[in-house]
Amino acid sequence: MTKPRTLRAPPPPKRFGWPLASSSCLALLLAVSAAVGACADIEEAPPPPPNLPTVAPQSGAPRLSIAQYRNAVRDLFGASVVVPAALEPDTSLSGFVSIGSAQSAISPRGVEQYEEAAYAIAEQALSTQAQKAALVPCTPKNPTDEECARAFVETLGRRVWRRPLAGDEVTQLAAVVTGAGKTLGDFYQGAAFGIAALLQAPSFLYRPIVGEADSTSPSGKRLSNYEMASRLSFFLWNSTPDDALLDAAERGELTQPQAVRREAERLLEDPRARLAFRNFVTEYLRLDLLDALSKDPTIFTYYSPDLGPAAREETLLNFETLAFDRQTDFRDVFISQRTFVNSKLASMYQVAAPAADGFAEVTLPADVPRRGLLGQISFLSLYAHPTSSSATLRGKVVRSVLLCGEIPPPPVDVNTAIPEPSPNAATLRDRVKIHLEDPFCASCHLKMDPIGLGLENFDGIGRYRATDNGATIDASGELDGAEFGGPVELAYTVRNHPDLGPCFTRRVYQYATSFVEKAADDDAIAALAARFEANGFKVKDLLLDIATSPGFLLAGEAP
Amino acid sequence: MAFLPMLKKLRYVAALGMLAASLAPIGGCTDEEPPPETSTAPVSQCGGGAPKSFLISTLGFTRIDETTGKVKGFNLDGVVSDGTDEASCFKKDFVSFSGEKGVDNQLASLIPDVEAILGDAVDGLIQGAINNGGLLIFLTVERADNLQNDDCVDLTVTTVLGKPTLGTNGVIEAYQTFDPDPEGEVSHATGGKIVNGELTIGPFELAIPIAIFDVAFTIHVHDALFKLKLTGEDGVAKEGLLGGGVVPQEILDGVAPGAGVDQYIPVLTLVLNGSTDLEIDEEGTCQQVSAALQITAVEAFLRP
Numbered sequence: 001m002t003k004p005r006t007l008r009a010p011p012p013p014k015r016f017g018w019p020l021a022s023s024s025c026l027a028l029l030l031a032v033s034a035a036v037g038a039c040a041d042i043e044e045a046p047p048p049p050p051n052l053p054t055v056a057p058q059s060g061a062p063r064l065s066i067a068q069y070r071n072a073v074r075d076l077f078g079a080s081v082v083v084p085a086a087l088e089p090d091t092s093l094s095g096f097v098s099i100g101s102a103q104s105a106i107s108p109r110g111v112e113q114y115e116e117a118a119y120a121i122a123e124q125a126l127s128t129q130a131q132k133a134a135l136v137p138c139t140p141k142n143p144t145d146e147e148c149a150r151a152f153v154e155t156l157g158r159r160v161w162r163r164p165l166a167g168d169e170v171t172q173l174a175a176v177v178t179g180a181g182k183t184l185g186d187f188y189q190g191a192a193f194g195i196a197a198l199l200q201a202p203s204f205l206y207r208p209i210v211g212e213a214d215s216t217s218p219s220g221k222r223l224s225n226y227e228m229a230s231r232l233s234f235f236l237w238n239s240t241p242d243d244a245l246l247d248a249a250e251r252g253e254l255t256q257p258q259a260v261r262r263e264a265e266r267l268l269e270d271p272r273a274r275l276a277f278r279n280f281v282t283e284y285l286r287l288d289l290l291d292a293l294s295k296d297p298t299i300f301t302y303y304s305p306d307l308g309p310a311a312r313e314e315t316l317l318n319f320e321t322l323a324f325d326r327q328t329d330f331r332d333v334f335i336s337q338r339t340f341v342n343s344k345l346a347s348m349y350q351v352a353a354p355a356a357d358g359f360a361e362v363t364l365p366a367d368v369p370r371r372g373l374l375g376q377i378s379f380l381s382l383y384a385h386p387t388s389s390s391a392t393l394r395g396k397v398v399r400s401v402l403l404c405g406e407i408p409p410p411p412v413d414v415n416t417a418i419p420e421p422s423p424n425a426a427t428l429r430d431r432v433k434i435h436l437e438d439p440f441c442a443s444c445h446l447k448m449d450p451i452g453l454g455l456e457n458f459d460g461i462g463r464y465r466a467t468d469n470g471a472t473i474d475a476s477g478e479l480d481g482a483e484f485g486g487p488v489e490l491a492y493t494v495r496n497h498p499d500l501g502p503c504f505t506r507r508v509y510q511y512a513t514s515f516v517e518k519a520a521d522d523d524a525i526a527a528l529a530a531r532f533e534a535n536g537f538k539v540k541d542l543l544l545d546i547a548t549s550p551g552f553l554l555a556g557e558a559p
Numbered sequence: 560m561a562f563l564p565m566l567k568k569l570r571y572v573a574a575l576g577m578l579a580a581s582l583a584p585i586g587g588c589t590d591e592e593p594p595p596e597t598s599t600a601p602v603s604q605c606g607g608g609a610p611k612s613f614l615i616s617t618l619g620f621t622r623i624d625e626t627t628g629k630v631k632g633f634n635l636d637g638v639v640s641d642g643t644d645e646a647s648c649f650k651k652d653f654v655s656f657s658g659e660k661g662v663d664n665q666l667a668s669l670i671p672d673v674e675a676i677l678g679d680a681v682d683g684l685i686q687g688a689i690n691n692g693g694l695l696i697f698l699t700v701e702r703a704d705n706l707q708n709d710d711c712v713d714l715t716v717t718t719v720l721g722k723p724t725l726g727t728n729g730v731i732e733a734y735q736t737f738d739p740d741p742e743g744e745v746s747h748a749t750g751g752k753i754v755n756g757e758l759t760i761g762p763f764e765l766a767i768p769i770a771i772f773d774v775a776f777t778i779h780v781h782d783a784l785f786k787l788k789l790t791g792e793d794g795v796a797k798e799g800l801l802g803g804g805v806v807p808q809e810i811l812d813g814v815a816p817g818a819g820v821d822q823y824i825p826v827l828t829l830v831l832n833g834s835t836d837l838e839i840d841e842e843g844t845c846q847q848v849s850a851a852l853q854i855t856a857v858e859a860f861l862r863p
Contacts, residue, residue, distance in 0.1 A: 301726035352860035
């Protein structure tokens with residue numbers, strides 16, 4: 001295929017072009033209006049799932065994150081298609097890219113990047129006979145075969161836009177294909193322009209949630225079938241729906257909680273569900289930051305650029321295995337003595353590496369007080385300073401991310417420096433004492449530092465140490481009234497904390513819905529958390545419950 | 560041959576030779592009559608503590624202190640020679656830094672001369688071989704119930720395969736895992752003791768395969784003595800000392816196949832044969848040269 005952009009085929013209609021899409025508000029309107037137009041067949045509203053309170057649902061149009069964009073292209077056009085690296089950056093809000101994507105706009109540069117990506121993908125998508133046969137459901141008679149162009153646009157457009165195309169949309173896109181085909185003298189080169197137009201459209205780049213009438217909903221709306229197909233697949237696969245899911249939507253099944261659960265169960269058995277869950281865990285713990293992990297190499301001689309990514313993989317394998325293979329209590333990820341290591345991590349954990357290459361499961365040595373997530377290098381190195389450990393950073397993550405506790409930001413003019421080590425204050429516990437004794441500091445630091453001090457046996461990159469500046473480390477403390485003697489007991493204390501399960505439920509709920517929950521959601525989240533506990537804290541059950549919960553099924557007014 | 564390439568070649572030949580020489584001395588053990596201390600299938604009455612393994616992470620020549628004349632090493636032959644006794648081929652023994660007399664370490668006296676010619680490259684070449692995985696010596700302390708004090712422990716020395724990871728300080732990181740070397744000779748010593756966290760064991764026959772550049776051969780260190788500090792902070796290299804006697808001819812035969820080495824053999828022969836001080840034969844010629852190497856070792860694993 002020749003380079004489409006240099007050949008200047010007839011431009012697609014403005015409805016699909018970026019002059020409109022460059023305004024996020026306008027794009028949203030377009031996406032919303034398109035979605036509404038395609039979902040006219042309203043069915044009888046189902047009752048909400050039993051035992052789950054109704055909620056005040058939200059509407060909007062989350063933009064595809066970079067990962068979602070890439071995954072969608074992979075699932076639409078095959079893994080061999082390379083997506084250009086430069087795309088509009090993700091924005092994280094409330095800890096999740098999916099929430100940030102629901103509220104952020106696209107920059108002018110981002111518009112250009114989506115355009116460049118669309119053409120690059122289109123050029124690859126039809127580069128082989130096999131690809132052409134897979135994407136074009138007919139044999140074109142000539143470069144301007146309108147019938148074939150319409151069939152191509154209808155078939156592929158449904159998958160790319162995750163809904164059937166309206167008649168005028170098919171007409172306009174088919175005109176792009178035949179117009180470019182005429183100019184270039186080749187149907188498939190024209191089809192590539194059609195792909196580029198599909199990929200630049202708001203209907204691909206956004207996931208509009210408008211809803212349809214539902215008399216049983218507080219807002220009077222529920223998600224339409226196709227909206228639910230998208231929401232379900234982007235939650236459980238972090239990617240676009242497959243044909244089976246779109247077929248279920250076409251049959252009108254996805255307004256029924258039972259059918260949604262059935263589809264959710266099917267999706268969870270697909271390998272893409274594991275990747276999606278890994279994506280959730282990555283955002284939940286900010287493990288993406290491990291790519292840029294930076295430590296002072298003169299202090300941490302075991303630091304290397306590959307440490308961060310390896311540590312992230314370890315943590316992801318732990319979560320994935322627990323959720324999808326063992327399917328046991330998710331809280332065990334905090335106390336497990338078994339983990340996954342490569343050669344580098346094995347040496348840092350002081351265990352023999354089972355395999356020369358890649359990761360393998362090992363049991364951590366009994367004489368080192370390292371257990372579970374809080375003992376993993378990902379957590380310990382990420383939540384530390386470049387030159388030292390940090391009781392405050394580690395404690396803050398446990399308190400706010402894992403237990404959903406509130407910690408106000410420090411006052412603007414406060415001096416956060418802690419004293420340098422000295423003979424009288426060798427350990428971090430001694431040095432942060434000022435934070436814990438000064439009432440001005442203590443109100444917040446007492447919520448964080450005592451937790452983090454329980455992990456002081458691990459340095460700024462997570463290596464075990466018995467002493468700090470020559471002094472024996474005291475890693476004892478208490479968390480909300482539960483005393484612990486060191487990191488192992490802290491791990492059990494966190495694991496058994498009554499807020500851990502409900503907080504995890506809240507995080508998954510936020511991630512699933514792509515919106516910051518409202519106060520009205522609290523009862524629903526509490527009900528989900530109760531079911532999570534009743535089901536033995538099994539992650540897959542939680543995912544299924546959320547997928548069929550009111551907050552996931554119902555739509556409402558835009559915030 | 561141009562001067563610089565020649566010097567480079569001389570450096571590694573000398574390094575090999577010096578290293579080989581340093582990994583041997585004394586004893587009366589021959590192939591026909593293995594010493595009773597050495598056994599490939601030892602029977603020990605020691606306890607059954609879990610094995611603890613180490614990888615030799617640095618290996619360096621011992622040097623005579625210019626001020627005191629003292630040097631690290633072992634009294635390998637059990638006598639104190641003042642330079643007048645024939646049994647030591649008239650080589651004067653040294654005094655250790657702790658005051659022990661009779662230290663046999665003739666190789667140490669050669670080091671300044673070698674370094675005067677070669678600069679300080681010799682230790683670097685050896686370290687390079689370790690870091691590149693060409694000289695990975697694995698020590699396994701066995702049957703030790705107590706790493707602080709134990710009067711009956713064994714030691715296995717073998718080579719392993721792998722590519723060590725270096726820390727940002729250029730030192731091999733502790734607790735790495737290596738693969739067994741199926742072709743490596745295994746040396747075993749029994750009856751060692753740990754006193755105040757320091758293992759002392761030997762004499763035993765020690766085989767060390769050497770691979771530097773295009774030369775690969777096995778040096779047999781006779782009546783080797785070995786000590787290593789076992790305790791201390793986790794992951795921090797432990798210091799130790801290795802001594803024994805090597806037969807010069809074994810070294811010369813080992814390095815000879817190296818490309819372009821043959822022209823340096825006469826010099827090396829002269830240096831090594833002129834330093835022998837152990838295992839005198841009926842003709843009054845000492846058969847081995849005594850040496851001692853200072854080592855550091857880090858905890859390591861053998862892949863299960």
